[in-house]
Amino acid sequence: MNKFALLSGMILHFYHYGIFFNIKLYQHHAAAAHLGRRKTLFRLTSRFYWPHMRRDVTNYVRACTLCQQYKPTNQKPGGFMKSVIVSEPWHTVGIDITDPLPKTRRGNRFILVVVDYFTKWIELFPLQCIKANTID
Template sequence: MHSNKLIRRSYSGPHLTCIKYPQTLEVLCKIHDGECGNHSRGRSLAQKALNIGNFWPTIRHDSAEYVKKCDRCQRHKPIPNMPAEVCHSQNSPWPFMQWAINLVGPLPPALAKKEMMIVSTDYFTKWIDAEILSSKWRNIICRFGCPQSLVTDNGSQFIAEASNKVILNCLKKRLEGAEGKWVDELPGVLWAYRTTKRRSTGETSFSLAYGTEAIIPLHITVHSISLEVAVLIKTPSR
């Protein structure tokens, strides 16, 4: 117990605050549909709720049911056209050594006739970045250093890459009919992707890049035990 709140100890993550309905619905709604939400699937939605320090016994079931009832998720859910195959992934020995770069577009015309974007993905952290009709050198080299190699498939438009599909699907769910505003929504889509655990690594791209998890808006509105303890430590005793 802490401040009359039931606390659950996790195996390797933060201490979890046990919550109940309707607060559980508020948490799922803000993670899934909020400012930093990316309409993630049930597994990712439940994991993100755990990462910010919340727990209830039916968290995974409730997350899956919430996604099933989301109108945008159902209408824009990708339909696989090819049978599943064994994934042959390429590995990188350290962060930001090897990037995959792809061109996405043409997209619905936005302000200043912007219709294309260049998407890059780091093989180690799965960090994804995108630039609208601009060079990637400013966003990658000036922030993470020179990579040892850049990987492309030399195809036109490179539309088959997984990262591209994630970005396009998230933009569809966020925008609905306002397709020309994808430029404004792109930073939020990238942020949501970077702060969601990837199945291939078991970690978020943000934590692998910076060594700590990002503080998302829900941390502020729904206080976690870790933040409350941090505030107590910083508050000078009288």
């Protein structure tokens, strides 16, 4: 049931609403890389029209699992990390201590982790206690 009409110098092509809506909305939403309601609507309105288009796109994007999972409001804000430029081994190191682990035969429960930023070399040191005065 295809029909054509001329409106303000534009040739309009009318399709069966339900089938056309589902196919075109899916194609343009996926082609817009799941970038949300606004960009999907922009892509569609540049080529198509149907009644309640904005509402249909909004509902479609709200039901899209990928859009809901990865939309910016569900992402943690970026941190204030900066790139560290290191010119030689052992100039800059990263140090961390693990959470308590099961006690070994020697009574160690923690691991001191030291990473050289230049070579990415890792040194591990077993610790019985993590009080500042006992780490040497």
